[in-house]
Amino acid sequence: MTEARRRRSPAMSADKRRAAIVDAALPLLAEHGATVTTRQIALAADVAEGTLFRVFPDKEAILRACVGALLDTGAVTAEIRALPADAALADRLTDAAELFLAHFERAGQLMHALVTTGQDLRELDPDDDPGSARTAYFREMRAALAEATGTEAAALRIEPEELAAMLLGQLMGLHLDQDQDRRNAVRRRIDVLLRGALARHEEDDDG
Known part of the structure; x- marks a missing residue:
């Protein structure tokens, strides 16, 4: 597609345009890390390169917005909260844990791509307070997992x-070990958390 045709793309609000550019840029970060070019991002977003700079001041701002999107828990916590309330607690927590892991590992892979291509993540913190976005990420994930306990x-x-x-x-700790059946590994940890690590004996039940 030519530059002229991209310039005739349907008008969007600045917020929608920014979101579309971030969506297009995220897969490129996994492949190229911080070496991704604004031209590559523009091509993926199907816009003229100049359009990027009408909604973002520079490439670093695009990368910062991408990091913010990676740390946005809105969609995954909504999925966790939507898990069936009538499911067994262990099953519900296992499903919630798998949703968290999928989100966390995708974010981690893209962050790793940035770091290994020379990007200092501290420069891309979406908040003025360094580390606060990451703190908020785990706080929101913890709250969603807590709610997954439901009436139990x-x-x-x-x-x-x-x-x-x-x-x-x-x-x-589990996400670092890829050489195992993920769901069974998650379920085993949840079972220990809910029931304890010590084997129970018949006399325990009788007492």
Whole structure:
């Protein structure tokens, strides 16, 4: 497609245009990291290169918006909160954990691509307070996982938020080990969190 045809693309609001450019740029980051060019982004977004700079001041601003999109938990936490409330607690937490892992690992892969191509992620923090976006990411994920306990929360020995924090800790270690059946590995950790690591004996039940 020529530059002239791209310039005739349908008009969008600045916010929608920014979102479309970010959506187009994200897959390129996985492939090229920080070496991605604005020309490549423009081609993927099907716009003229000059259009990028009407909604973003420079390439770094585009990368910063991409990092912000990676750390946006809105869609994944909505999926977690939409899990069937009538499912068994272990099943619901397993599904929620898998949703978190898929989101976290996609973000991690793209962040890794940026770092390995020389980008300092501190320069791309979407907030003025360094690290605050990442803190908010885990806080929002923890809250969604806590809500996934549903009505069974009343039967827990600890607060749902504490259980969610423990589960996140387990999952953060799990994502580093790719040589295992992911769902069974998640379920096993959840089973230990819910039931404990010690084997129960008949006399325990009788007592």
